[in-house]
Amino acid sequence: xxxxxxxxxxxxLFPVLVIAGAEIWFLFNPVLSDTLAAPSKxxxxxxxxxxxxxxxxxxxxxxxxxAIGLLIGMVAGTACGILIGxxxxxDRLSSWSVEMLRPIPSVALIPLSLLTFGYxxxxxxxxxxxxTFWPFLILTQHAxxxxxxxxxxxxxxxxFGIFARIFKIMLPAAAPRLFTALRLxxxxxxxxxxxxxxxxxxxxxxxxxMVSQESLRPDRMFALLIWVGxxxxxxxxxxxxLEGRLFAHRAPGAVASA
Amino acid sequence: MAANPAIELKDVxxxxxxxxxxxxxxxxxxxxxxxxxxxxxxSGKTTLLRMIAGLLTPTTGKVFSNGKPVLKPSRHVAVxxxxxGRALLPWRRAFANVSLPLEASGMPAKDRPARIRELLAKVGxxxxxxxxxxQLSGGMQQRLQIARALAQEPDTLxxxxxxxxxxxxxxxxxxxxxxxLVSERKTTVFFVTHDIEEALYLGDRVVAxxxxxxxxxxxxxxxxxxxxxxxxxxxHPEFLRLRREMFEIMNKIHA
Amino acid sequence: MKRFRIADIALGIAGLIVLLLLWxxxxxxxxxxxxxxxxxxATISAxxxxxxxxxxxxxxxxxxxxxxxxxLLASLVxxxxxSLIGVSPVARAYIQPTLEFLRPLPASAIIxxxxxxxxxxxxxxxxxxxxxxxxxxxxxxxxxxxHVEPRLVEVSRLLQMSRWEFIYKIGLPNAVPDxxxxxxxxxxxxxILAVVGELLTAQEGLGTAVLHAAxxxxxxxxxxGILLLGLIGLVSNYGLAIADKRILAWKN
Numbered sequence: 001x002x003x004x005x006x007x008x009x010x011x012x013l014f015p016v017l018v019i020a021g022a023e024i025w026f027l028f029n030p031v032l033s034d035t036l037a038a039p040s041k042x043x044x045x046x047x048x049x050x051x052x053x054x055x056x057x058x059x060x061x062x063x064x065x066x067a068i069g070l071l072i073g074m075v076a077g078t079a080c081g082i083l084i085g086x087x088x089x090x091d092r093l094s095s096w097s098v099e100m101l102r103p104i105p106s107v108a109l110i111p112l113s114l115l116t117f118g119y120x121x122x123x124x125x126x127x128x129x130x131x132t133f134w135p136f137l138i139l140t141q142h143a144x145x146x147x148x149x150x151x152x153x154x155x156x157x158x159x160f161g162i163f164a165r166i167f168k169i170m171l172p173a174a175a176p177r178l179f180t181a182l183r184l185x186x187x188x189x190x191x192x193x194x195x196x197x198x199x200x201x202x203x204x205x206x207x208x209x210m211v212s213q214e215s216l217r218p219d220r221m222f223a224l225l226i227w228v229g230x231x232x233x234x235x236x237x238x239x240x241x242l243e244g245r246l247f248a249h250r251a252p253g254a255v256a257s258a
Numbered sequence: 259m260a261a262n263p264a265i266e267l268k269d270v271x272x273x274x275x276x277x278x279x280x281x282x283x284x285x286x287x288x289x290x291x292x293x294x295x296x297x298x299x300x301s302g303k304t305t306l307l308r309m310i311a312g313l314l315t316p317t318t319g320k321v322f323s324n325g326k327p328v329l330k331p332s333r334h335v336a337v338x339x340x341x342x343g344r345a346l347l348p349w350r351r352a353f354a355n356v357s358l359p360l361e362a363s364g365m366p367a368k369d370r371p372a373r374i375r376e377l378l379a380k381v382g383x384x385x386x387x388x389x390x391x392x393q394l395s396g397g398m399q400q401r402l403q404i405a406r407a408l409a410q411e412p413d414t415l416x417x418x419x420x421x422x423x424x425x426x427x428x429x430x431x432x433x434x435x436x437x438x439l440v441s442e443r444k445t446t447v448f449f450v451t452h453d454i455e456e457a458l459y460l461g462d463r464v465v466a467x468x469x470x471x472x473x474x475x476x477x478x479x480x481x482x483x484x485x486x487x488x489x490x491x492x493x494h495p496e497f498l499r500l501r502r503e504m505f506e507i508m509n510k511i512h513a
Numbered sequence: 514m515k516r517f518r519i520a521d522i523a524l525g526i527a528g529l530i531v532l533l534l535l536w537x538x539x540x541x542x543x544x545x546x547x548x549x550x551x552x553x554x555a556t557i558s559a560x561x562x563x564x565x566x567x568x569x570x571x572x573x574x575x576x577x578x579x580x581x582x583x584x585l586l587a588s589l590v591x592x593x594x595x596s597l598i599g600v601s602p603v604a605r606a607y608i609q610p611t612l613e614f615l616r617p618l619p620a621s622a623i624i625x626x627x628x629x630x631x632x633x634x635x636x637x638x639x640x641x642x643x644x645x646x647x648x649x650x651x652x653x654x655x656x657x658x659x660h661v662e663p664r665l666v667e668v669s670r671l672l673q674m675s676r677w678e679f680i681y682k683i684g685l686p687n688a689v690p691d692x693x694x695x696x697x698x699x700x701x702x703x704x705i706l707a708v709v710g711e712l713l714t715a716q717e718g719l720g721t722a723v724l725h726a727a728x729x730x731x732x733x734x735x736x737x738g739i740l741l742l743g744l745i746g747l748v749s750n751y752g753l754a755i756a757d758k759r760i761l762a763w764k765n
Contacts, residue, residue: 010607012610014608014610035629092520093525093528093531094528095528096526100747105708105746108719108739110724111724112735112736115548115730191619191620194622195709198624199712200712213629221625221626221629229615233614236617311671331670331671331672332673333672336671337671345665347665347668347683361678
């Protein structure tokens with residue numbers, strides 16, 4: 001308990017010093033800066049974005065875009081992953097295509113998505129879905145391959161059909177790894193959504209950041225930046241916590257090694 | 259006038275918090291002597307070795323090496339650990355693993371290869387200098403660790419259950435090799451084991467530790483002739499008598 | 514064993530051909546408008562023309578250059594700083610929580626800050642690439658240094674190695690697998706940020722090329738650019754995978 005407290009105390013010292021240092025620096029260099037803002041200014045900027053509704057609106061837009069894109073990527077990726085994870089032939093047929101398509105960076109699709117869908121949610125869904133499709137595909141495939149052979153034999157002996165085997169044995173057995181895929185992809189979806197908004201799509205937190213920069217409001221810009229960081233951190237932390245709760249009864253290696 | 263003892267412990271105790279590990283240890287090892295320490299797990303025999311190595315400081319009492327107090331590790335004292343898989347540098351080939359102490363002691367780079375090859379040949383690894391530890395068998399990895407320890411040219415060699423993880427055949431071969439190697443340089447050896455026969459076969463003296471907290475229970479001379487031999491020594495009446503005695507002592511300690 | 518591998522390759526290529534045929538079929542039946550999906554043939558010829566007669570080659574090189582430069586710079590910074598933080602438990606206790614907090618931050622979110630500091634130019638893009646690509650390698654290096662086998666720490670104490678000797682003889686080699694894993698991730702991030710930077714600043718490069726192609730409805734050129742970007746990712750991944758295997762020979 002005491003160890004945990006001192007540890008967290010140490011972890012806090014560095015950021016607190018940085019913030020205090022920045023505040024003092026701005027105190028002695030009170031130039032009206034278009035690029036940087038004192039921590040106290042950032043706090044008032046944050047309050048402003050909160051009261052004028054920018055924060056809530058842009059957060060909502062980004063989260064919706066990320067969530068729906070993620071959902072599409074997850075369904076498609078997991079389905080394909082199950083297919084190539086179970087059927088050896090499908091795996092061999094797709095191996096080269098996967099190797100060729102997977103390295104295409106998601107951001108390369110921003111212009112294509114823009115051309116196809118124009119501005120708005122749909123182009124963002126498409127890019128997020130592309131980005132999250134691959135981790136689901138790969139991790140599902142690996143998770144299924146690592147299901148214990150003995151478990152498969154047992155299910156065959158019990159006379160389960162293929163669907164019963166998938167849903168009663170394989171997916172539950174692969175669940176911890178699939179959850180890890182979800183956790184990684186949730187983070188990825190947020191990153192990609194914000195990136196698309198910064199690069200092209202005029203909505204959401206990314207666009208909010210760009211607007212704050214263009215209107216020379218570094219206080220609002222840093223407030224939104226910190227908010228994006230908090231959001232990513234909280235999502236990841238929450239999912240790690242949930243992972244521990246959900247799979248605590250499994251062998252510790254099952255989650256840790258995933 | 260007698261020389262200083264190679265190792266001397268004076269009323270040494272060690273505790274972690276309220277947990278007493280070792281208490282009132284008095285022990286002295288003469289130069290060139292081969293002392294085996296036996297005891298059940300939890301008797302603090304490894305801890306004792308680590309204090310002599312200078313990796314741990316006793317809570318009370320003093321440890322001396324050649325008459326000088328041990329405050330930190332010294333290059334005159336080498337250690338061979340039981341877990342060779344962890345003690346070797348996995349990214350260095352056999353050759354470069356032996357090179358490590360030579361680099362640390364500042365031997366010029368041009369003088370090292372000859373010395374390294376000599377040491378590898380001594381432990382029977384002459385043809386394996388280009389292999390990574392992961393490519394060697396357990397016995398070979400332990401030979402490599404011994405070669406690395408010998409590269410330090412230590413006055414004192416501390417061995418912590420070095421053969422505990424090896425199969426019986428390999429263990430016997432390595433026992434004989436260690437006896438041969440240390441007799442060449444009259445190295446003092448402090449050898450920790452939990453195997454009574456191994457202790458009697460190797461040692462000039464066997465020290466038995468009692469546990470909770472660890473303390474010296476018994477200290478006997480082993481007057482068996484040298485060189486020792488796996489067959490004749492182990493069939494020697496004195497060996498059998500000592501083995502029986504030691505078994506009884508250990509049983510009494512752990513009763 | 515070998516026959517299986519040949520069969521694998523044959524099936525893999527067959528799968529790829531089926532995919533191309535499907536693409537061809539979709540375009541010849543005009544299931545999707547050619548404005549959005551050009552035929553494979555048109556894409557290939559756009560790629561060929563662009564590389565031989567057009568600007569595609571210099572644009573590709575510009576993007577690769579940006580990516581590699583930023584990545585190398587980021588790797589150097591990350592390994593140096595990561596070693597210093599990782600080797601000291603005290604530094605880790607104070608700094609690592611902050612780094613862990615910053616890690617999930619989308620690197621692209623720093624772009625507006627970089628624009629206001631440097632303006633819309635090439636050095637801003639490079640700065641963003643470096644900033645984003647630093648993280649995976651930095652955290653990998655710290656992790657590698659923090660997880661040295663305790664036995665090896667004892668070996669270094671027994672041999673009375675100096676702190677510096679410990680860093681480059683034990684700490685750094687021990688961290689190499691984590692550093693390489695981080696650098697692979699960093700390279701992917703570097704490519705992504707190089708493209709995003711180009712999209713925003715119109716600096717010469719494939720990002721700008723695909724954006725212009727999309728804006729002027731030159732779908733074949735757009736797909737050619739995307740294919741090239743995929744190829745950059747593919748080649749750099751494989752290159753690093755091979756380097757990995759050679760450097761980490763001791764792991765097998």
